[in-house]
Amino acid sequence: MVIHIETAVHQVIRVLYPWLRIQEHKWVDLISTLGKYKPKLHHHIVKWELPMTGSLKCNTDGATKGNPGPSFYGFCIRDHKGDLCYAQAGVLGQTNNVQAEARAILEALRYWVTTVDAEKVLETDSLTMINFIKGVWRVPWEISEIVEEIKTMIFKQGVKIQHIFREGNQLADFLANHAAEIDRKVEYQSFKELPSTGRKIINTDKQQIPTLRIRTRKINHHQA
Template identity: 45%
Template sequence: MVLQEGINPGPSLVAFCIRNDNGDLVYATTQKIAYGNNLVAEDVAIKQGIEYCMDYQLHPLLVETDSLAMKMFIKGIWEVPWCISMILKDINRLRRGQIVEVEHIYKEGNCLTDFLANYVFYFAGTQQFTSFQELPSMTMRLLNIDKAQILNLRIRYASDTIEYNS
């Protein structure tokens, strides 16, 4: 399961993607939430993703998130901010007695859900996908690239004002 969050206070975007051990799509959804921040959106996505997996008995579960903070909150390593404490309690209740691992992935490994979250930003309403063929074409490409384990690199260029001394 790969998750995505909104960025700043205000309307946020939530997306999660459930994939089987072969990397094939099982379910993906994306939606706007009324108000929150990146932590609230990430928290909501993780909770909804785990609930979906529990409802359909998809075990064991590996949650991949690009939020290192959420991983640390869920594992009890960092102190939990009040704005997500109730949802985090729900997540830990869902995890009790189940095999649910939480791993941090880099932003580049989260392209699929990032694209889906941006997709709902431009097309109002909740979107749900239950098969590969239902996905937008760019999402199909991102899923295939990820399954083929092709690197997705993010390259940033230095500004022109940097001086190099020999």
């Protein structure tokens, strides 16, 4: 089957830029249209928000070096002032991205529900996991047991789980990648014990300094 180059390029454009309405099929016209295209930029202000007084917030993240590949997790618990109560990062072995995010949430809950007696809010930048836990999407068989354990602990402990854009989840992200660098489990009981990068992130979050999230497509508050 022979496909003309103009037709192939037009199909690629439709896939990569579905919001563009391009009628031209000739090569010269396609190049001209794309050359004039100036994408509209959408922005959204993102920041890690302080929990309410009397509440604690836990942020989680999973990191995979390959998909699948060596995987790691990180989570951190902070109070209403933004001060660190506890942080942990560790090695998960060979998993894919979704499994790493699920295990990160599970590790956080296993620690949290047995050691902390306070109102709990858990945040993850994985909208996929949020949809699995809330029953919006069908759970893959390979993480079905993990998700069930997560849901059980959330229900029994009254944990509120919510999505946050990755720009507001920087401390958990740092911890997961830090575990990848040192390739072992670590725990931090205080701000002073954290590596300097982690301390800088905490100080930024405490000051409620926002990050600007910029995309060429409209940013939905419920999208990652």
